[in-house]
Amino acid sequence: MKKTKKGYLSLRDESKIYYEIAGQGDILFLLHGNNSDLTYFDSQLPAFQEHFQVIRFDYRDHGKSQNARDKLTFSILVEDLKEIMDHFAIEKATLLGFSDGANLAVKFATSYPERINRLILNAPNLSFEGLHTIAQIGSILWHGITKYLPFMEKEHRVAGLLVEDLKISKRDLRQITAPTLFLVGQFDVIRLEHILFLAHLVKNSTYHILIGQGHQASQKKPQYFNRLVLTFLEKSTKGGPDGEN
Numbered sequence: 001m002k003k004t005k006k007g008y009l010s011l012r013d014e015s016k017i018y019y020e021i022a023g024q025g026d027i028l029f030l031l032h033g034n035n036s037d038l039t040y041f042d043s044q045l046p047a048f049q050e051h052f053q054v055i056r057f058d059y060r061d062h063g064k065s066q067n068a069r070d071k072l073t074f075s076i077l078v079e080d081l082k083e084i085m086d087h088f089a090i091e092k093a094t095l096l097g098f099s100d101g102a103n104l105a106v107k108f109a110t111s112y113p114e115r116i117n118r119l120i121l122n123a124p125n126l127s128f129e130g131l132h133t134i135a136q137i138g139s140i141l142w143h144g145i146t147k148y149l150p151f152m153e154k155e156h157r158v159a160g161l162l163v164e165d166l167k168i169s170k171r172d173l174r175q176i177t178a179p180t181l182f183l184v185g186q187f188d189v190i191r192l193e194h195i196l197f198l199a200h201l202v203k204n205s206t207y208h209i210l211i212g213q214g215h216q217a218s219q220k221k222p223q224y225f226n227r228l229v230l231t232f233l234e235k236s237t238k239g240g241p242d243g244e245n
Contacts, residue, residue: 009057011068011083018064019057019084023049026117027093029081030056031101035158037063040098043222044229051230052094057084059104061154072157074107074166081108085115096120096229098218100161110172118236119180120229121198123190123215126166126173130194139163173201179236180205183228185213206232 004022011017020038028048032040038056048054059077060067069076081104085093094117097105102124109116125131131139139162146156180202184195186209199207208228210217218225 008064009084009087011060011080013068015060015068015080016066017057017060017080017084019055021053021055023052023054025052027090028052028054029093029095030054031081031095031097031104032056032059032062033099033101034161035062035155039063041218043219044096044226047226047230051233055084055088055093061158067154067157070153070157072160074104074161074164077104078108078111082112082115091115092117094118094120094233096122097124098122099124099215103161103166106168106173106176107166109176109178110168113176113178116176116178118178118233119176120183120232121180122183122218122225123185123188123195124182124198125190125194126168126198127194128163128165130191132189132191135189170201173198174203176202177204179232181229181232181236182207183210183217183225184208185210185215185217187212187214188217189215 004020006020009017009019022045030041030044032038037058041056045054058065060080061072092115095105095108102121103126105119105121106124106126109119128136143159143163146152146159182195182199182205184190184192192209195207199205213220
């Protein structure tokens with residue numbers, strides 16, 4: 001493993017954000033999912049840092065990071081990501097997001113399109129209806145349970161992301177011009193038709209269905225997942241995505 005730079009970044013609101021940086025080259029952010037942390041991508045880091053400078057961080061209220069505020073929304077996380085990019089003088093970057101991390105990547109891309117090189121979106125759901133029914137029920141129950149337990153204030157804020165309306169319109173999605181790859185498991189908690197709907201709206205995009213896989217395909221089949229991502233990044237560098245959209 002190559003040397004990794006680790007540390008904490010103090011945001012303007014005094015929240016402390018833990019980050020790790022490894023590798024050299026173009027910037028690649030890895031954005032983890034709900035109630036997780038940057039270690040989710042441990043199986044991706046060795047392969048990706050051979051080609052990119054990989055930046056991972058724990059969102060506020062996640063992992064080793066702190067939240068100085070009493071709320072947590074995707075809009076807040078978007079501004080956190082922008083502040084991190086500004087701090088490290090990063091003009092543009094490629095974003096790879098998983099689940100809520102993919103939602104964050106889309107929200108960021110529609111807010112600051114000029115800061116995006118490419119997008120890899122693994123199992124995003126930009127609307128609650130994008131989830132299969134069992135996942136909807138689980139999200140509602142967890143959000144409700146944490147609401148009434150005073151010692152779970154942080155968990156309730158995090159659970160709120162699961163049911164938040166991202167307020168991203170069809171017009172917003174059509175205005176994304178960065179080369180984009182959608183990845184979804186055949187047996188994902190995200191509805192396949194939702195991914196196809198998003199891929200249709202994002203014009204410069206392609207999609208890949210991970211056969212036999214569920215929501216955490218990047219962990220179950222990391223070599224397969226990593227190869228798909230690196231192939232897309234290589235092709236998009238040479239002139240745009242090449243796929244099935």
